[in-house]
Amino acid sequence: IAGITQAPTSQILAAGRRMTLRCTQDMRHNAMYWYRQDLGLGLRLIHYSNTAGTTGKGEVPDGYSVSRANTDDFPLTLASAVPSQTSVYFCASSEGNAGELFFGEGSRLTVL
Amino acid sequence: SQQGEEDPQALSIQEGENATMNCSYKTSINNLQWYRQNSGRGLVHLILIRSNEREKHSGRLRVTLDTSKKSSSLLITASRAADTASYFCATDAPESSGDKLTFGTGTRLAVRP
Numbered sequence: 001i002a003g004i005t006q007a008p009t010s011q012i013l014a015a016g017r018r019m020t021l022r023c024t025q026d027m028r029h030n031a032m033y034w035y036r037q038d039l040g041l042g043l044r045l046i047h048y049s050n051t052a053g054t055t056g057k058g059e060v061p062d063g064y065s066v067s068r069a070n071t072d073d074f075p076l077t078l079a080s081a082v083p084s085q086t087s088v089y090f091c092a093s094s095e096g097n098a099g100e101l102f103f104g105e106g107s108r109l110t111v112l
Numbered sequence: 113s114q115q116g117e118e119d120p121q122a123l124s125i126q127e128g129e130n131a132t133m134n135c136s137y138k139t140s141i142n143n144l145q146w147y148r149q150n151s152g153r154g155l156v157h158l159i160l161i162r163s164n165e166r167e168k169h170s171g172r173l174r175v176t177l178d179t180s181k182k183s184s185s186l187l188i189t190a191s192r193a194a195d196t197a198s199y200f201c202a203t204d205a206p207e208s209s210g211d212k213l214t215f216g217t218g219t220r221l222a223v224r225p
Contacts, residue, residue, distance in 0.1 A: 004154075033212070042200065042217040043155075058212065090154055097204075100145065101213060103154035 002026050004104035006091050012110045013081050021076045021107045023091030031094045032074040033058075033101065034066060036087040043090065049074055050097060081111045116144075116201045116216030124222040131188040133219040135201030136181075144177055145202045145213065146186050155200065158186075193225045 007022045025032065030051045035043040035058075045058030049068040063085060065077045074093075078085055088108050092101040119134045135144070143162045147155040161168045161177045161184065168175045174187040188195055198220045202213040 035215070040217060043215040045212055045214070048212055059214075092155075097212070100157045100160060101147075101155070101202075103156070105154045106152075 003102055004091055004093060006089075006104035006107050008107060009105070010108040010110075012112065013078075015082055015111055017081050019078045019081055019109070021078075021089055021091075021109070023074045023076065023104060024072050025074075025091075025093045025102070026072065027093060027102065028071060029093035029095050029102070030071070031097055031099075032068065033092045033094075034064070034074070034076045035090045035092065036060065037090060037106070038087050046076065046089075078109075081109075083111045085109065086111045116203050116214060118199070118201055118216045118219040120219060121217070122220045122222070124224065125191055126224050127191060127193055129191055131191050131195070131221055131223070133186045133199050133221070135184045135186070135216055137184075137201075137203045137205070138182065139205045141179075141203045141205055143204060144175075144184050146173075146175060146184075147200045147202060147215075149198045149200065149218070151197070158199075188221075191221075191223045193223050195221060196223045197221060 005024045033048045034046040037043045044060045047066040049055045052071045088106045090106050091104045094101050116137045145160045146158040149155045159170050161175050172189045177184045198218045200215050200218045202215045
């Protein structure tokens with residue numbers, strides 16, 4: 001049982017570099033999400049996609065972009081990483097909007 | 113901005129005791145969910161309660177919802193060491209987040225053997 005697969009698990013990145021976090025689901029869920037988790041701030045929504053071909057901005061979208069070319073994949077790209085993007089990133093999916101979310105195990109990103 | 117706020121931020125209890133965590137939110141909701149996160153892992157869905165429901169049970173979990181007070185509580189009965197984790201409430205708030213789930217900052221529960 002795979003569910004949501006995220007890669008890489010962990011990455012250290014120099015500021016200014018481009019980075020793509022990968023997310024793949026095998027549940028054929030329509031909706032997918034990217035959250036970041038920071039100590040004391042909980043999880044904050046970065047971007048979401050209600051269905052393949054569509055994306056939307058969440059609470060903290062600046063500095064991030066996403067694409068949803070197909071149902072299964074939802075990559076998150078940092079075009080030019082900054083230290084404030086140091087965080088743990090979680091990808092999630094759901095059958096519909098605001099239903100039960102299924103989370104990946106996270107990608108820990110450190111920007112130096 | 114945070115829609116949900118959990119209370120307390122941290123809770124330490126003895127195995128066998130009950131653990132109660134509270135969640136307050138700001139705007140009207142369609143449903144409220146509780147999630148669990150073990151250290152270094154992803155979140156796992158525990159239970160969903162709809163705005164027209166007042167109480168829901170799942171195994172040792174009991175969730176209540178008071179929409180007039182904009183609050184919810186999660187009760188874990190007969191706690192076990194394996195219940196040690198962080199617990200988050202999440203709400204969908206049509207007015208503020210377009211039905212997307214907004215998470216609180218979580219309660220860290222430690223259950224001592």
